[in-house]
Structures are given as C-alpha cells and as structure tokens.
Amino acid sequence: MRLSIPLAVAVLTRLASSHGRTDQVDVAIVGAGLSGLSAAKELSAVGKSILVLEARDRVGGRILDVKLPNGGVVETGAAFIGPSQDRVLALAAELQLETFPTYNSGENVLWQDGERVTYPTEGPTGNIPPISESSLMQLAEAQARLNAMAQEIDVNAPWNHPQAVELDSTTFDSWLDGATPLEEARFLFDVATTSIFSAEPRELSLLYVVAYIASAGNSTTPGTLERLTSTAGGAQERRIKGGMQQLAVKLAERLGKKRIALNAPVRRVERRGDSYQVTADGITIKARHVVIAMSPPLAARIVYRPQLPAQRDQLTQRLPMGSIGKAIAIYNQPFWRADGLTGQVVSDSGVVRSAFDISPEDGSYGALMGFIEADQMRKLDDKSEQEIQLRVTNDFVNYFGTNAWNPIGWVIQRWDNEEFSRGGPVAFGPPGVLTQYAPALTRPFEGIHFAGTESAPYWTGYLDGAIRSGERVAKEILDAF
Incomplete structure (x- = not known):
C-alpha cells in the first residue's frame, strides 16, 4: 500500500485562490517555493502589495511532506539542513520550528561488488569507508584538489576564474578519470556525484562542480566537498520536527490567504505601459515588478512579451533538471538501529545507492529513505510503483538484512514526473554553460527579476540558497522603487 497524504492539505482551504479575479499589486511573484515566499516576506514587511501565484495546489515547491496513517510525517523532497546554512536556520528559528540531529549513531553500510561491510561514523577511523589504502589516498588527494580549486572561485561570478573556459569545457567525468583511476576511489566519487546533483559525472561541467563546492558555505566559511557529503557537520546534519515543508506552510500562513493563489500556473508575462500583466489560469494580475521564482527550465515555459534577452533564453534551454x-x-520500528546501523548506505549497484534513516526523533516507527538518482531514476520513470518497491526492497535487504522484507507501507515520489518540477533537486550546469550564459541567472530584465536556488551564491541547490535568492530579488525591487 502506498502511503501518501500531502501534509499541506490541511492548509489548502485557507490558502485557496478565488479564480476569475483581476488584481493590481506592486509585485507579482511566480512560484510559492521558499524563494518566492522569501521574496514575498521581505516585500510585504515594508508595505509593498504582493501576490504569489503558485501552479500547484500547495506551497513549498520541491519541499513536500507526506503524512502517514500512523500520524507521522516523512519528507519526499528536501529533508536536511546543516551548518553555515544561515538563512534557512534563521527562518526555522523565526517560525519557532525545532530541529533535531539526523540519526547518525553506529556504523554505515558499504555495499561493493556484491558484499556488505560496515564502518563506524565516529572514532579514529570514523566515516572512512573500508577501501584499500591506495584508494583512500587517491580519494583524499582528489578531494583536496577540488577544495583547493573551490577556494579560488568567486561565488558571485564563477565564470571570472582565470581558467574558467578550460574548467567549463571539461566534464567532471574526464577529470575524475585522471584524478581517481583506482576503481574504489572512483566509485565513491560517482556515488557522491549522483547523491549531490542527481546527475552523472559525464553530465557536469568541472567548473560547475567546483563552483557548487564553493557555494557550500557562507561569507566567512569556505565551502568544501566534505560539507556537501557529510551528516555530522555537513548538509545532512539536522532535520525539522514535524517535517521540512512547515517552513513553507508557516511562512505562507503568515503572509495570509489573500496574498497567495494556488492552482494558478502562470502562462504569460506581458509589458503593458509602465506595468506588467501576468496571466495565470483564471487570474490576471497587474504589477509594477514580476519575480520569476522557478527553476530556469520551467521558467522558460512562460511566454514573455517583450521577449527575454537571448542570453537568458539560451541559458534556460541549457540547464536541465537532475533526475x-x-x-x-x-x-x-527502526530495526537497523538495534543492529548498530545508522541507516546510511554507499553502494556501487542497485537502484538505491545512498540511503538515510528518516525515522522520527523518538524512533516510534522506522522510515528508510532510498535515493534513486540520475541514470537509475531515468530507468524507473515509467515503471510501476510495485516494481520500484520490489527493487528497493531487494536493495534494503542487501544493506540491512531480512527484516527489511516486510515494510508496513511505502511512499514513492518521482520528481521527474511532477508537472511543475520535472526533476530535482536543482537545474545543473553541463559543459560550456556557466562561461557563456550564467550571468543571465540573476540579471533582471526591465521589471522582471529572477529568483530560485540555482541563482544563489551560497548553498546553490539547497533551501538556504532558495531563501537567499528571494531576499536578493526583494532588495533589487526595493532599490528600484
């Protein structure tokens, strides 16, 4: 049985739109993810009239919590927050949401060449997979080289790096061929790549990867690859009690139902004199400024008049979503804990190649979350949920033993098939894109402004980056009034 009741259903009646209306506001905001809601928060705080138009029947974008029949909640979208993610941590505190540590006690599972071994998360050999010494040395050297390159990146303009063209014309795959020729070292980098980007190394520009690493920090804390991949001290360190989507739901409730229209996909944005006419299903908005708070490939589906600059349009054609x-x-119950396991996995085979324990803090029931990413997800986009369940169960039995045979329920979320997402967690940069087109990510066009986590200098691809982008466009607009 599939267990999937959107948690936001309870607030939909309070945020439901009244279609067939025409409104006039200072700013129309397209998208009710954290980037759009953050822009709305900043603008409304200084008295600007706003309306957020959301295509879905809920707020949150790529954050989606599902309520289980037992009263629990699991996150099918963004699930973790960590150190140096200042903006999302500040928002959680402002909304009086409590965080708790991701379960990380015991040993992780390494599945390699059909065999399972475990290794501790703490201690003198903590969080180091049990691979050969030569592979570990190669892994460490490659990681150090990436971190060193990241230190040289201007997070606001990675394309200004002296070797930007060379780095951007190199795939991450070809760089790894040279940096990690040993099979064990390479496999760990492959899993890290798909876990971070939901894309294969061959799809990514080396410049994009290095810039993404550089973004995993803040103005005082340099980004590192370790911060992207780690649980303790990294991007997976903490969770929010009751589910991550509360960030969006509570922020939307503060804005009020009159400022948010759901089920309102925007079709056209047209200049009319000194304002814009924004046309959504059943709603027409007139606004002095427009915020496009969406991933670039989805933003390209809107008709703009006048047309957006060619560089912006070319950019959106070249940034695909991860799978x-x-x-x-x-x-x-979380039976793996009794076996001394964290629930975290690194694997070289199967459909699930990384996994986490996302059970509630009190461990009152067990929830094992398996990421299905990149090539593995594309193979399953058109398969039945029953087939996915069977294949994931086989993986979980390999990783956690025969107790994994008997789940009491499932939640399956395929972001590739979501009409208003078409993948995730981020639109990534293939070779040649950053150096030629990336300045258009943040450059406004007349009264149209572009937000979204892809445009953030810090924590690109994460909730923190989404919030930063919303705050940036709000400042742009206020400076223009």
Whole structure:
C-alpha cells in the first residue's frame, strides 16, 4: 500500500485562490517555493502589495511532506539542513520550528561488488569507508584538489576564474578519470556525484562542480566537498520536527490567504505601459515588478512579451533538471538501529545507492529513505510503483538484512514526473554553460527579476540558497522603487 497524504492539505482551504479575479499589486511573484515566499516576506514587511501565484495546489515547491496513517510525517523532497546554512536556520528559528540531529549513531553500510561491510561514523577511523589504502589516498588527494580549486572561485561570478573556459569545457567525468583511476576511489566519487546533483559525472561541467563546492558555505566559511557529503557537520546534519515543508506552510500562513493563489500556473508575462500583466489560469494580475521564482527550465515555459534577452533564453534551454526520486519504506520500528546501523548506505549497484534513516526523533516507527538518482531514476520513470518497491526492497535487504522484507507501507515520489518540477533537486550546469550564459541567472530584465536556488551564491541547490535568492530579488525591487 502506498502511503501518501500531502501534509499541506490541511492548509489548502485557507490558502485557496478565488479564480476569475483581476488584481493590481506592486509585485507579482511566480512560484510559492521558499524563494518566492522569501521574496514575498521581505516585500510585504515594508508595505509593498504582493501576490504569489503558485501552479500547484500547495506551497513549498520541491519541499513536500507526506503524512502517514500512523500520524507521522516523512519528507519526499528536501529533508536536511546543516551548518553555515544561515538563512534557512534563521527562518526555522523565526517560525519557532525545532530541529533535531539526523540519526547518525553506529556504523554505515558499504555495499561493493556484491558484499556488505560496515564502518563506524565516529572514532579514529570514523566515516572512512573500508577501501584499500591506495584508494583512500587517491580519494583524499582528489578531494583536496577540488577544495583547493573551490577556494579560488568567486561565488558571485564563477565564470571570472582565470581558467574558467578550460574548467567549463571539461566534464567532471574526464577529470575524475585522471584524478581517481583506482576503481574504489572512483566509485565513491560517482556515488557522491549522483547523491549531490542527481546527475552523472559525464553530465557536469568541472567548473560547475567546483563552483557548487564553493557555494557550500557562507561569507566567512569556505565551502568544501566534505560539507556537501557529510551528516555530522555537513548538509545532512539536522532535520525539522514535524517535517521540512512547515517552513513553507508557516511562512505562507503568515503572509495570509489573500496574498497567495494556488492552482494558478502562470502562462504569460506581458509589458503593458509602465506595468506588467501576468496571466495565470483564471487570474490576471497587474504589477509594477514580476519575480520569476522557478527553476530556469520551467521558467522558460512562460511566454514573455517583450521577449527575454537571448542570453537568458539560451541559458534556460541549457540547464536541465537532475533526475531524482525517493523510495521510503515504513516499518513498525527502526530495526537497523538495534543492529548498530545508522541507516546510511554507499553502494556501487542497485537502484538505491545512498540511503538515510528518516525515522522520527523518538524512533516510534522506522522510515528508510532510498535515493534513486540520475541514470537509475531515468530507468524507473515509467515503471510501476510495485516494481520500484520490489527493487528497493531487494536493495534494503542487501544493506540491512531480512527484516527489511516486510515494510508496513511505502511512499514513492518521482520528481521527474511532477508537472511543475520535472526533476530535482536543482537545474545543473553541463559543459560550456556557466562561461557563456550564467550571468543571465540573476540579471533582471526591465521589471522582471529572477529568483530560485540555482541563482544563489551560497548553498546553490539547497533551501538556504532558495531563501537567499528571494531576499536578493526583494532588495533589487526595493532599490528600484
């Protein structure tokens, strides 16, 4: 049985739109993810009239919590926050949302060449996979080289790096061929790549990867690859009690139902004199400024008059979404904890090659979340949920033993098939894109402004980056009034 009741359903009646209306506001905001809602928060705080137009029947964008029949909640979208993610941590505190540590006690599972071994998360050999010494040395050297390159990046303009063209014309795959020729070192980098980007190394520009690493920090904390991949001290360190989507739901409730229209996909943005006419299904908005708070490829589906600059349009044609899904198995209890396991996995085979324990803090039931990413997700986009469940169960049995055979329920989320997402967690940069087109990510066009986590200098691809982008466009607009 699939367990999937959107948590936001309870607030939809309070945020429901009244279609067939025409409004006039200072700013129309397209998209009710954290980037759009953050822009709305900043603008409304200084008295600007706003309306947020959201295509879905809920707020949150690529954050989606699902309520289980037992009263629990699991995150099928963004699920973790961590150190140096200042803006999302500040928002959680402002909304009085409590965080708790991601379960990280015991040993992780390494599945390699059909065999399972475990290794501790703490201690003198903590969080180091049990691979050969030569492979570990190669892994460490490659990681150090990437971090060193990241230190040289201007996070606001990676394309200004002296070797930007060379780095941007190199795939991450070809760089890894030279940096990690040993099979064990390479496999760990491959898993890290798909886990971070939901894309294969061959799809990514080396410049994009290095810039993404550089973004994993803040103005005082340099980004590192370790911060992207780690649980303790990294991007997966903490969770929010009751689910991550509360960030969006509570922020939307503060804005009020009159400022948010759901089920309102925007079709056209047209200049009319000194304002814009924004046309959504059943709603027409007139606004002095427009915020496009969407991923670039989806933003390209809107008709703009006058046309956007060619560089912006070319950019949106070249930034694909990653391919990602989550398969979450629900158990009566987190049995792997009794076996001394964290629930975290690194694997070289199967459809799930990384996994996490996303059970509630009190461990009152078990929830194993398996990431299905990149090539593995694309193979399953058109398969039945029953087939996905079977294949994920086989993986979980390999990783956690025969107790994994009997989940009491499932939640399957395929972001590739979501009409208003078409993948995730981020639109990534293939070779040649950053150096030629990336300045258009943030450059406004007349009264149209572009937000979204892809445009953030810090924590690109994360909730923190989404919030930063919304705050940036709000400042742009206020400076223009």
